[in-house]
Amino acid sequence: MKILVFIQVDDNKINKMSLETLRCAQIISNEVSAVTFDESAANELTTYNLNEVIFAKNSSLSNYNPLYFANAFEKIIDSSFNAILFAHTYETRDWVPRLSARLDYPFISDCVDLKNDNGSLIATRQTYQGKLNNDFEIKSNVFCSIQSGSFKSDDLESGSCSLNTIDVAFDDVENTIRAEEKFKEQKGGVDLTAADLIVSVGRGIAKEENIPMAEELTALLNAEMGSSRPIVDYGWLPHDRQIGSSGQVVSPKLYFSLGVSGAIQHQVGMKGSDKIMAINKDENAPIFEISDYSVVGDLLEIVPKLIERIKEN
């Protein structure tokens, strides 16, 4: 089974999720190749146990552009690969569907598992906000992207392999997408990644008027306040409180979530926490899948009582 893994490079460093994806490929096959658009990443990749590292070389590929990336990739792959893997990053989400339409390869996105079941390749992806798993048997050439944290990059097998440099020419790309420099908003915003304790609120908080209650608990626990995306979208808390794929990725000693359902995009940002305590009305909420302490109940009744108890002691 031949597998090709695309390695994303951000700010001259190999993306960690790409290494997790590379580890996934090592587990399912012993014919794994890696491809990257960055020379130093390519050299670094030759220290892993792989068949080959492909360095697709062109100065237009040093900054991300979906049109150039798709065009280069189209030129260097062939149909001999059973599956071509990507880390499920925002960049992947932006350009791989284009490649999927162009080459007519299905793109099975955001897989939580990929396994070799006696020679057939099975991809697992979640639907309905993580409430359901779907297993697909891969029969044709496909692209798959792997969800963050599904495999451990620490387990990568080292070794050595050859480097194949391919010069890519671009005379046929009409650049209709022109990106400016990336930037961060709210300079000096809160850094939740250093917090030992986070109290996080989600939709279950129900009303903006209930936010102060969560803030009081946060203060009593000497914690930092976090939130899921909807709370920021509603404008109840600033963006620098948001945890998840589009916000901050945290790993505190305790993550205490109040009314957070725990959609995949949120879990990506907090599942590395030492302990997770969750209150939610919905017993089927995905947050309970990863909780150490789970409370099925109404946070609006429970939290005020908990605040009372802490104050009494």
Added chain:
Amino acid sequence: MKICVLVKQVPDKNDEIKLDQNHKSVDKNNFNFVTNESDNYAVEEALLIKEKLGGEVTVCTYGSESSIQVVKDALSKGADRGIFIENDQNLDYDILNISKIFKSAFKDENFDLILSGLQSDDIGNGQLGVLIAEHLQMSHGSLVMETETSDNTKIKVKRELENGWFQWSELDLPASLTIQSGINKPRYASLRGIMMMKKKPIQTIKLSELETNAQSIDNLKAMYIPQKTKETVKVEGTPDEIAEKLHNILKNDLGLL
């Protein structure tokens, strides 16, 4: 500006997911159907762009019979006309094949802009807007947080990247944008809007009549509820009892108080 918004009907996030007997499909009988959350933001953004530059907003969905409701809801908010691609085949299609269905339905439309929510809350592929961009030779921007329009040749979009980074991109039209929730404040339909909706045209295209080479899904092995990987302590009782138990855990088990 000729704008199209893609909307999808999905179950409410709180709906319980039950499997059919065959473990290859979901029991949809007890779903409370709503418009996909990020699609509501896409509809609003389309209406705002039209209000600024003029033109027409077409709202389009693909799905089973009940899905026409999400088209009606967007028309009530101010979209001008609807296209309903009805899946009358009783088969499921993967997202690549669904994108080919849209490609075929849109071949004579020449939209300047196609907007869609970045991801559906049910299947969650998060690919359709970009797939269509490639099929129809459009530029694209994904995870769009803000748009700036000045004329009918270009659009500027602020895109969300990971870890708190953002980026502005200039896109030549035609363009397909996938809209992130939170980009605006979606309006509600007014009573007048609901009355006016009834007079707006909805074109129904049946999948069986559409010329497309779409192939239905044939490689689904199984659907199942994910196994828990963690041991969980269930804290139960009255609110008072729960509060006491949580206090104990925080203080004694975790040493945090």
